[in-house]
Amino acid sequence: MEDVKKNEGWIDQTLPVDWGKIKEEAVGEILPHHMKLWWYCLGGVPAIMFLMLVISGIMMAFYYVPYPSEAYESVARITNDIPFGWWLRSIHRWCAELMVVTVSLHAIRVFATGAYRHPREFCWISGSILLLLTLGAGFTGYSLCYTQTSYWAMTIGTGIAGKTPIIGDFISRFLLGGESIGDATLNRFFILHAAIIPAIIFLMIFVHIVLIRLHGVAEHIVGMQRELIKGLSRGDE
Amino acid sequence: MNEKEGGGGEVSRRDFLANAAMTVGLAASLGTAGYYGVRYLVPKPRKKTFVDVLVTNLKELTPGAAQEFIDAQGRKGILVNNNGTVKAFSKICTHLGCEVEWHSQKKEFFCPCHEGFFDANGKNVKGPPPRPLNEFKVTVKDDNVYVALEEV
Numbered sequence: 001m002e003d004v005k006k007n008e009g010w011i012d013q014t015l016p017v018d019w020g021k022i023k024e025e026a027v028g029e030i031l032p033h034h035m036k037l038w039w040y041c042l043g044g045v046p047a048i049m050f051l052m053l054v055i056s057g058i059m060m061a062f063y064y065v066p067y068p069s070e071a072y073e074s075v076a077r078i079t080n081d082i083p084f085g086w087w088l089r090s091i092h093r094w095c096a097e098l099m100v101v102t103v104s105l106h107a108i109r110v111f112a113t114g115a116y117r118h119p120r121e122f123c124w125i126s127g128s129i130l131l132l133l134t135l136g137a138g139f140t141g142y143s144l145c146y147t148q149t150s151y152w153a154m155t156i157g158t159g160i161a162g163k164t165p166i167i168g169d170f171i172s173r174f175l176l177g178g179e180s181i182g183d184a185t186l187n188r189f190f191i192l193h194a195a196i197i198p199a200i201i202f203l204m205i206f207v208h209i210v211l212i213r214l215h216g217v218a219e220h221i222v223g224m225q226r227e228l229i230k231g232l233s234r235g236d237e
Numbered sequence: 238m239n240e241k242e243g244g245g246g247e248v249s250r251r252d253f254l255a256n257a258a259m260t261v262g263l264a265a266s267l268g269t270a271g272y273y274g275v276r277y278l279v280p281k282p283r284k285k286t287f288v289d290v291l292v293t294n295l296k297e298l299t300p301g302a303a304q305e306f307i308d309a310q311g312r313k314g315i316l317v318n319n320n321g322t323v324k325a326f327s328k329i330c331t332h333l334g335c336e337v338e339w340h341s342q343k344k345e346f347f348c349p350c351h352e353g354f355f356d357a358n359g360k361n362v363k364g365p366p367p368r369p370l371n372e373f374k375v376t377v378k379d380d381n382v383y384v385a386l387e388e389v
Contacts, residue, residue: 059274059277059278062278068332068333068334069331069332069334069367069368072329072334076310080310080389081280081283082277082280083273083276083277083280083281084273084276084277085277088277146334148334148335148336151333151334151335180351181333182333
């Protein structure tokens, strides 16, 4: 073949990808100065938390049994019997809490600095969906441990959903898999928690990041005013 | 920085050392993570061991009386003295894990969540529970009541 260049290694020949360009795209973006402040980086933290939750969650799914009489025992087994199970479970739990906290702080920051405005409406909307999905994953995950508090959280949570006008009864029966909590409920919560919600979160993070990269970082209004004032006062002198 | 790996270009000492350090670091951390990952996924089977724990004595646990205890995993159990025979059961209902209560008059365990009933031997007699309550081994020695609890 003619396109095979002599001076390229085996990897470059078999996988003709411009790695340099990908690296440039991924980490080479020049950011404005204000992005060095930590509260402008709160969007990346939940993304990393999500990655860790996926890894630790897959590991725990090897042992978790989504069946009422087995669920609590299997969680206890992960915590007490399996080597490093307690460690994975703690990581999963703390990452989940931190994800909720950082997603909320990120939303507050974006709101406070006005970064949600035109033309970034869809960044804000996809972010809001991500916030709701994060809380949904938290609720379903909390229920999976199947302690007394999990059981009543399920009862109360599905009860609240059941009070939605018109479609409430449908939602509650969809979540419970019946009239009340039973064998089907834990299965449904497990599938929601471990498959459906993470898949949508992944998709939404992709959309969110692509949109951010297309628009570029929002200009920093407060900083700009300061620059403007500095410029004006310099002009006076 | 213009040479490619595997190409004919010279690699500077600085790049070589940086790449070597990166490779060693990555190999060490990923290797450690992989080792513990495998140990997590292929655990050694652990034998269950039980210890007789002194819970109460027959002066307190008179016939007809019941007494709660907590096992090593933090789960609630209940000791019942049914006319001289002392038995210990887990308080966790086998249906959906609610807490059962002992009705000393009717001599039965009752689960308030979905109206499940167990008799004095822990057998599921009425309602949704699919199997009997979990039972603990009880030893009575010199009026002292010991319950065999699983070690953590």
